[in-house]
Amino acid sequence: MSSHYKCSVSALLRGSALAAVSAFALASCSGPAADSSPAASAKPAVEVASKVSEPETDGSTKRLRLLTQDQYLNTLAYVFGPDVRPDAYFPPAQRTDGLLSLGAAKAGITPTRMEVYQKAAVTVSALIVDPTRRNFVITCKPADEKAADRACASKVITDVGRLISRRPLTAEKRDAFVAQANEAATKLKDFYAGLGVALEAMLVSPNVLFVAERSEPDPATPGQYRLDAYSLATRLSLFLWNAAPDDELLKAAQSGEIHTAKGMAKQVDRMLASARLDQGVRALFDDMYGFDTFNALSKDTSVYPTFTGQALTDAREETLRVVVDHLLRQNGDYRDLFTTRETFISPALAAIYRLPAPPRWTKYEFPEGSQRAGILTHISFLATHSHPARSSATLRGKALRELLLCQPVPPPPANVDFSAVENPKGNLRTARDRVNFHLENPVCAGCHKITDPMGLALENFDGEGRFRETERGAPIDVSGSLDGKAFKDVVGLGQALHDHPALTSCVVKRTYAYATGAPTSNADRPLLAYFNTRFGEQGYKMPDLMRTIALSKSFAQISEKAPAAPGKTASLPSSQTAAATSN
Amino acid sequence: MTEFNRRRVLRGMLNGGAVTVGLPLLNTFLNGNGNAMADGTSMPVRFGTWFWGLGMSKSIFVPKQTGANYELPEEIESLRPIQKHMNLLTNLTAYRDGAFFCHYTGWVVFRTGSSPQVNDQAPGESVDVTIANQIGRSTRFKSLTAAATGDIRTVVSYENANTPNSSEVSPLNLYTRLFGADFQNPNAPTFTPSPKVMVRKSALSSVVDEIKDLEKVVGAEDKARLDQYFTGLRHLEQQFDHQLTKPEPRPACVPAAAPKEAQTGNEAQLVRQRHKLMSELLAMAAACDQTRVFNLSWSNASSNTTKPGYDKPHHTCTHEEGVDEKLGYQVNASWFARRSFEAWAEYVQAFANIKEGDGTLLDNCFIMANTDVAYARVHSLEGMPAFTAGKAGGKIKTGLHVDCKDGQGTSLGFTAMKIMGLDTESWGTKSNQTSKTISEILA
Structure with a gap:
């Protein structure tokens, strides 16, 4: 320190x-x-x-x-x-x-x-x-x-x-x-x-x-x-x-x-x-990106022998290092976190990235044209949103929606029968073949089309985040779309995410809630819109956003009704009054 | 405190009026039969819980006979050594009451008496807490909660809606908490109250006054949280009192040496290693009267236990594995379930292995075990299984299979409350409210 x-x-x-x-x-x-x-x-x-x-x-x-x-x-x-x-x-x-x-x-x-x-x-x-x-x-x-x-x-x-x-x-x-x-x-x-x-x-x-x-x-x-x-x-x-x-x-x-x-x-x-x-920025992003998952994450070592306890610790650290380096040291654009090829590699991670092991944490840039671009392609994101012994397009898509775009994905219905996905005959070789089952079934399709098309773009990475071109001998198709923006591979997904308007409004919403210690409400919308506009005007720089929030009136002012001013309730907005009386 | 200071304190005690008390032989404290203390008070009855995730495979789990001497079906064959110590309850129902969260609703109904209306948010305190508030006040720990899952997020106990009781996930930490430096062996030949503990206890009184300032600045809802803090402070005071009081001898209290730090990981065999150590530690904690309420979980509701060489953890497996056409059940899901029931047998056995009076520690326990669903594949909350173990000091019959005939799952928790001496007319809310005990198992 x-x-x-x-x-x-x-x-x-x-x-x-x-x-x-x-x-x-x-x-x-x-x-x-x-x-x-x-x-x-x-x-x-x-x-x-x-x-x-x-x-x-x-x-x-x-x-x-x-x-x-x-x-x-x-x-x-x-x-x-x-x-x-x-x-x-x-x-x-x-x-x-x-x-x-x-x-x-x-x-x-x-x-x-x-x-x-x-x-x-x-x-x-x-x-x-x-x-x-x-x-x-x-x-x-x-x-x-x-x-x-x-x-x-x-x-x-x-x-x-x-x-x-x-x-x-x-x-x-x-x-x-x-x-x-x-x-x-x-x-x-x-x-x-x-x-x-x-x-x-x-x-x-x-x-x-x-x-x-x-x-x-x-x-x-x-x-x-x-x-x-x-x-x-x-x-x-x-x-x-x-x-x-x-x-x-x-x-x-x-x-x-x-x-x-x-x-x-x-x-x-x-x-x-x-x-x-x-320390503060690490805490914010560790929380926002749900990295507490690492505290209980484990992989099937018979399938992923390189995913050791050290790799687990280092995967979390890698992304936090990139966050700090990109957002603070370089004062970079928040959106570029999802496209940057710059990262940090430790000996344990090098095994999974298939790179020569450095003696200690070392800054590294994946070559141009690499499929490793942005923190979505980090082992942290790929491994935490996978099963212990295989990848999951759905979990990854869901995480992308919920953690990065603040868009909740509904849970699966209670009585769903997933056994179709099991495919005992083995004729469905890739994840895309299997999740297409969801998309054919109207009950499943409603939610799965929210998560799967972008999750599938990450299928070049297995359950521990290692790169692969094929699954069970079949080539992996990683094309897809994110809310109308089509792409051919994960680099395109990173770019689509980079350009997605919800990416910045989400980090604004989370940062303000984190700063004030309370969930935001509909009443905060104009305020959040203001923060988001300022964020954009300042080139999506995280320290600037934190500064704007810290110096805002809302950060220091407290919504507390003055003690018993007569007739105060009469000034309630009509919608609230209506809600109060209809209860 | 450094060694230097410790010695200094001990030396200081000679002038400080601390006493050293010689203790008489252990057995003179027990009556002739060994089932009660010499003054006639009976051995305390303890309450325990056990949790496993993802239910069972009905066709190979539910026995064909009810009552005593039932034949154990394939999936629970491993229960044979403890069959006489336990009861198997089948066909219990948890009611959804308008909200349903796949792997949450079922077990929360069993533990809190109400169907949760928000996912991952309990409707109120859990049964172990209710019972601990009644019987856990006199021991060093009001209750102890451990999980073999290795995941600190494993929750089976709620102090109240917003406050889960965290689980101890490291056997070594659990050991240290129980039998580390602050443990007073009840059978030690001498007893020396620590002057440091005396002043420590006194110092807490300054803290109590601070709550008053805070109460002035917080709203009504947060006042409850300060009350809870206050309860925690009282708990610390009580622990100091314990350290300052000569403990009753407990002949059954023979703590083992500290375990090595257990390996982490979700593989069934690793979970089992932690589970075994935790079962033994909790049993010894009860034998040493360090607590009278204890909880252990074998797995989470959405169990992430893994099987070597199989690509799906338990939860995923229950949803995705096909039913074997010939056998009529999911083979791998049953593999996981069987590991769960072996663990249940191990847990019960840990209590049965400890002699207490003329019987065993288990005879003076009532343990309830429950799960989150009946059939995990479709999250069914009808036909749910549960277990009990122990005779609760003679209040419970064991060795039975009871078909509860679609009865309320909450009747198990309610039975536990009645046995543990709670004066309550009913338990639970809405459809889960019950005033019915499981009379078949009452002695």
Whole structure:
């Protein structure tokens, strides 16, 4: 992990971000470093003149979100040092409107999950007070190591509390934890052990595990609500970095700077320029592309001996590397992700791609004319949307529709008999022959024509993503069409997808939902249309889209009705009133 | 905590008033018959569940006879060693009530009493949670859930509609959670409460106050989530209490050494390796009274278990494989189903292998096993099978095949609730609502 900012770099040297906010750390935390890390990402945003302006909305929804596993771990690593990564596996949230992260706004905490948090807290706290590394985080010394020390405990608890709760602790809360640290230190006759016990408790606090967004009246617009400064900082940081805010962002919240247009833009640009953006963009795309599937994916090794556990891990990594490289390093057009021949190859993937194995991850460009073009032809997409021992045109077509175009495909009817597809006589050799059965049967055809014509274009790749020209001796026909656009092979499919209007509107919709932590609704349509137009005006650059969303009014404003204004209900739109009365 | 600190704490305890208690011989805590504690309280009755995906092949699964001593048909031949310990229930129905999700509706009706109206979203808490809230409060773990599938997304238990209980998928992790550093062997000769745990418990009280602030800023729906968090906090407190209390001796509690990390993968044999370790660990967890409620799943509802050299995983196979004209069933689908029933036998046997009092641990358990469909090929929810195992401390008869004659699938969960002492008149909603127990198996 490296950072764009001098203060963070120095903090890293000392092991934690906490050191950076302490008096013992280098004092200045000023501006981007000119000689920033080699991971320097998107170029500073250049304002492109716009023909559109953000439509008026009531703002987004206020949420109680549960920190995801990665948000929790990223925050710990940032605050306490990159070596602080406890084994903490949280149950996955329920995928909601295409995103796991939206499930986090509904999920509760089970007793089992509480145990996981507590175990992680014990591990983290033990590392913090460990004699060999305690100076990284505990930047004061107790007068007597064998006794309580109010001043030092108070300092650590204040600093840690602010970073992990994403706002300063109230004096009352701080005093309660300090009292616990002192009591425990006295009982255990050990300052550090006592402090450790208080830190354990802080780490399982609901203010750490839950993100409770708070709102306040927006002084600029009477009747309108907005996120309070710390909630806004947290929403922004979870969106761009998939972690809690850093010291500087919290300072901008504390001073109120974040509520000014200029101040907010400064923070957003700083965060977009940081190397921590990689982590945020990876999280967004990992979620959006459904890569949690990898956690349970396995292939029949008797059919696919090269599809090892390492290949599985690397396949996910390959696509995320391309996403980061293309969208951030090169500031590329989102649509070109589906046509680019540039990728990264690892030794395990080289076996499946049938390339000479590089010694380590290496950037690679498939030759012109190659059928490998765009992330649809990555092993990740091809293998996750296949069966354990064979490819599936239907699964691939369905994934393309649902993940990339935001078009839900209905599930098969309950009483369907699939045995025709089995073809025991073996006269149907290719996948196309077999799925044509679906298309002949009107009951099946309705849905299968949504998925199969584009899925079949990927049939040059088997169930693990290896290239093939024939199936059971018969040549594979990979021609097809996507919503009226015909193509002759997978390169054509990539291009058709690239040009499909739903490709960009889908990523806009998902990114906005992800940013605000809530599914979009019909009421958001004008807003999403605006974001999409801006996205286009700016050449479909992902950092620009993220910037537009982060700086939009809807991102910061909260749709919350003002308390009991008389006659307020009379102004409900007529459709809602009708719905309300017809219930 | 480092070794250095641990030693320091132990040294500190000499002044801190911690006590070391010598424990008397184990058996003096049991009465003469060994089926109850010396003070007359009987052995706890535990509740367990087991899940397998994709039903069965009716023609070679459903026995021709009902009652005792029925002949085991081909597909469930492997149940012979446990036939006397279990009951086979056939012909149960799960009602759709206006919504149907192929591999979800059926098992969710059995587990929650209601037909889900949204895919992958439970209508409410599952039966194991209802029972655990009744009988699981006094043990270290309210309940334990594990899955042999290797997939953390395997869900068979719901705390409530939006909160699935995640499954432990690594036998080693399950072992560590149960018998790792925090385990207190109930049969240890001495007992020393840890001063660190005492202060840890005390520190949690500061956290409880924080909920109050949050409650002020969230809506009604989210208040329920904070309540749940609060329950979780209480659970932690309770675990600390356990660590600070001298445990009752449990002669049957003899944990094995830690298993090696099991291989991942969906191949039936690998799933079986994990399943065996998990069955034994859950049985020992019950024997050591670490929990009184446990869930294990052999496969997912859309089971992705694979057979070496065969190109379709279990779920795909049930849909795509033709029915063998001569045999009258899907040969490979039955191969998968047979592996499932072997695993069920293994699970039940793990509990039967542990002696408790003058019987076995299984005698003091009630385990229910269910699936998602009767005939996977067409997702039928009529004619569904289920199993029970164990005598529930004498409340249940075993060794029977009961034809439930299209009865409600929810009668199984309702029976479990009644046996476990829940004071409830009925269970389930709409067509799945029932107030009928499966009387044939009640002792």
